[in-house]
Amino acid sequence: MTLIDAVFYICVVLLCIVLFWVLVLIVVTSLQGFWVDKDSLMRDLEKNGYSEIKILRHRWFLIALRGGGKDYVAKFTIYAKNPQGKRDEFIVFAKPASK
Numbered sequence: 001m002t003l004i005d006a007v008f009y010i011c012v013v014l015l016c017i018v019l020f021w022v023l024v025l026i027v028v029t030s031l032q033g034f035w036v037d038k039d040s041l042m043r044d045l046e047k048n049g050y051s052e053i054k055i056l057r058h059r060w061f062l063i064a065l066r067g068g069g070k071d072y073v074a075k076f077t078i079y080a081k082n083p084q085g086k087r088d089e090f091i092v093f094a095k096p097a098s099k
Helices: 003-035 038-047
Strands: 051-059 074-081 087-094
Touching: 003 074, 038 051, 038 074, 038 087
Parallel strands: none
Antiparallel strands: 051 074, 074 087
């Protein structure tokens, strides 16, 4: 093994370590959206006049790449009757619960 080979292998190992920790960071920060309270979301929608609420999809991974801002942690696709009585499908973004 030459010096160039050793340097190459060390660089590959370091790159793998960095990529692993970047992936861990992305997953850990995305897990906040997994724990968003769906019942609280439904209560908020009911307070705003929506009824017959059904949650079709709950996305929590990489929300910023799914159209949400940097403060949002979850994306819900909702099917409900709006205050005017029309049924519609729409998207709701959720922020983390404040303490």
